[in-house]
Amino acid sequence: MEDELQIAMADLDEERTLRLVRERIQAGYTSVDIIESCRRGVEIVGEKYSESDYFLSDLIMSEEILKEVMRVLEPHIPVNSQKGLPLIVMGTIEGDIHDLGKNIIIYLLRSSGYQVQDLGVDVTPEKFIQAVNETKASILGISVLLSFCVGSIKKVVDLLTDAGLRDSVKVVVGGYPVNQQVKEYTGADFYANDVTEALKIYRDILEEAEGSVSGQ
Ligand code: B12
Structure with a gap:
């Protein structure tokens, strides 16, 4: 199945990526689902870098976009204050x-x-x-x-x-x-x-x- 968010991330399109992240939060996607789509997109960035279609600056760009995604996502990640975990x-x-x-x-x-x-x-x-x-x-x-x-x-x-x-x-x-x-x-x-x-x-x-x- 084609994943729009994965593609936006792979295209290094920050605006589209962040819009899709916000839409998915509203639509009730879990943070894990959203992170996974982004991770798969960034994996494609890595492949394009290996094939010399992308450069080091593009790896750095993927880092910046992923950090922004996490800034948008973090307030929506549920907190569990269970005590005594290892x-x-x-x-x-x-x-x-x-x-x-x-x-x-x-x-x-x-x-x-x-x-x-x-x-x-x-x-x-x-x-x-x-x-x-x-x-x-x-x-x-x-x-x-x-x-x-x-x-x-x-x-x-x-x-x-x-x-x-x-x-x-x-x-x-x-x-x-x-x-x-x-x-x-x-x-x-x-x-x-x-x-x-x-x-x-x-x-x-x-x-x-x-x-x-x-x-x-
Ligand atoms: C962003 C990126 C960078 C950024 C890193 C920024 C940062 N602060 O991390 C920058 C630009 C600095 C960078 C630098 C380099 N990079 Co780089 N980079 C990437 C890229 C595109 C994405 C990595 C990423 O953040 N993915 C997103 C996160 C969410 O995914 P993840 O890291 O896999 O983590 C997930 C899971 O693996 C798991 N996980 C991760 N850690 C842990 C730990 C535990 C305990 C558990 C349970 C789970 C877990 O959970 C995470 C969430 O899902 C990858 C491509 C790729 N396929 O991974 C290349 C890649 C890793 N980089 C690569 C290379 C070659 C380099 C450089 C050598 C480039 C250069 N010429 O300078 C340098 C190395 C610098 C160094 N000494 O480390 C290669 C490595 C090739 C290899 N097989 O060794 C890759 C694979 C790109 C490629 N295909 O060629 N890179």
Whole structure:
């Protein structure tokens, strides 16, 4: 099915994109649906960049439009102040400065009541371990958009194992190049490259934790 919003985003037409976002909010679309249409549009921007139809300036333009979309969308994202949810540490892996997807996931998680410590971008494996140690977080989220940075995620998982923390921390990796193969190579527990799957993973981890507590 043709998705007008996805196309407007892929065309880097800011005015049309924001108009469609506002129309969809009015029409009752969920924020997840709206974000997904935009993400797919931005994916096309990336493909056009790979084919040299778009340039670096177009990637930057897609960033600006996506930030505006989030500014329009954020006041409409429902807030759930559920208490006692697990603490999540999250960051973009060393060498990589892409953070739009990570920031969206963090925003949605915080809106759902999770506490999230955001380490930012270009985070070294050592810094991830230090943050897990300091916060005692039980979930570690790592974002990666550049394929050649995937190796550093494996290093994070290896360091967690060396520190004796592997069994107490669920590792979730996310981002455009992430798939089952990346999950297996890095030793992560879960992977997601869209919002719906990402939120489902955190819900599943929570349910599993609650199940193991009530089952004790
Ligand atoms: C916007 C963009 C940029 C912006 C980033 C701005 C920012 N603040 O993030 C700028 C212009 C800075 C940029 C720079 C570069 N980019 Co760029 N960029 C993109 C683009 C077009 C969109 C990324 C994006 O924001 N998508 C929208 C968000 C919502 O989607 P997402 O990130 O996938 O996140 C979703 C899911 O993956 C998931 N998710 C994400 N993180 C996490 C984490 C967890 C824990 C979970 C559970 C889920 C999750 O949930 C999110 C919501 O749905 C992509 C194309 C693409 N296909 O992704 C290229 C792309 C990633 N860039 C690319 C490249 C090559 C570069 C540069 C090297 C270009 C250059 N010559 O300088 C630099 C690298 C700089 C660096 N060191 O990091 C390539 C990477 C190729 C590769 N395979 O490695 C891509 C794929 C474009 C392409 N097809 O060639 N880029």
